[in-house]
Amino acid sequence: MKKIVSTGVKGGVGKSTFAILLGFKLSKEGKKVVLCDCDVECPNDHLILNKKLMKGKKIYQNYPVLDSKKCKKCGYCSENCRENAIFWVKDKEPFFIYDLCTGCGACWLSCPNKAIKTKKKSVGETYTNKINKNFWLFSGISKTGVSETGPIVRETKNRAIKFAEKKKADYIIFDTSPGMHCSVIQVLLNTDKVYSVTEPTPLGSHDLGLMLKLLQRLGIPGEIVLNKADVGKREMIEKIAKDFNTRITYSIPYSEKLVKAYCEKKLEKVVDLL
């Protein structure tokens, strides 16, 4: 099974559109494809494919709970918390600021009196949808207010890979969030090929450069998808492609037909644009 990623640092460049078009294209060629929406903060692939997220499977994370009877009010937990999520003043019990807690465990692992217990809470869910006879969608979503989304992305990716293996898929296509911090890096690790989607503007070229640099560091081959290819300056992207010794594999022109198909949730109609 080939693991392909659609990513791009900049938002709104067409990561999801490309991932979906590629999914339709491969499935039309008779390949079995699973599309995994890893933008867990703002998952949209199901909307574009006109599907609902139903019967979710929960993702859990540990969080700390104080056992007041055992707590000696030493403040050691607060000292060890690098997220500044534990507020403590001398001779008082620590106070957990759950908005800032990432569930790393530094507090309960360091407590000399074993006064911090853990509880599980749901931080997100995963869902499956069937698009056509050999094309499936696997989506992950984070609970709003959860700040550390990297582990949710990781779990979504792992569950999607298991699902794809069960379906004997030929391809799994991961669609990432914008940016390039932990929630994107989680997706990129251990994949076969990454398409960096961009647009021919200074914004697009700036952000493409960042992604290609990151891919170089990770040692993953990266190719370029140029969206809205005819609106702006193509030379900018060609230059970066040359600098990083890669190529523009797909060019998608700006097309009102595509915008319409996107809004009407019928991207399969314009699969020929790829």
Place this chain on the structure above:
Amino acid sequence: MKIVVASGKGGVGKSMLASSLALLFKENRKVVVCDCDVDAPNTGLWLGVTKYDSVERVSTSYKATIDQNKCIGCEKCKEACAFFAVEKNDKYHINSMLCEGCGACEIVCPVGAITTRPVNNGEIRIRETRYGFTLVCAQLYPGETGSGKIVEELRKKAEGFSHEVMVLDSAAGIGCPVIASVRGCDYAVLITEPTPSGFSDLKRILEIVNHFKIPYGVVINKWDVNPKLSNKIEKWSKGKFLGKISYDKKVIYCIVSLKPVIFSDSKVVDEIKEIYDKINMRL
């Protein structure tokens, strides 16, 4: 007064609007601009800024390393790591791309083989723009973590410049860097586009803004690519609606030539000015 521009979905016009609002506020007030998208800092480009007066490296994250000579292979660190950063080839090591620097491994290691050290994970860049206000932005180095904490540093830096209005340009999404950008602001301008994704992400970011009880207004960008859904979003926004901006290719020519939109002859200029007036009335 802190005004944050946020959206959930990427590429809907946050930086375009934030840069335009900064230029409009500048006409009567002291302004500082804080680009909180440390993954892809682009506010500067919309202001024609490509060079910076000062660049300062920052360290807001830690990374753990294992001393192979001391490691006894007990796997306690591997069990403790919530981020699955401890990996085993023939020996145990920390995958620095996954390490969040929390120090849980260091705490549990019985033989003191693990140390966490601060790393330089990004840089803060400052530019005194030709428009008479300062732009403060940052770049997270590719492959590093800790973007939310860089945003916190950045905001502290921006506070240091005397101002009446701080315009913050948030990253896309609703995770840690976004929460760090939105928290403590006085007003949020939520911008979206009339697509099913844009609308859905608007509702997601609104949950964050409501969580922090921040007053907000809604702007629809490229409204005319889908007037039907645009109307629906406008109705849904009720009294919070600030205005809509047309799709105009002249905006793209502006960014290609690194010229602020507000100085162009695009029809969006008047639309943005109207939005600016409405924001002013609500502050």
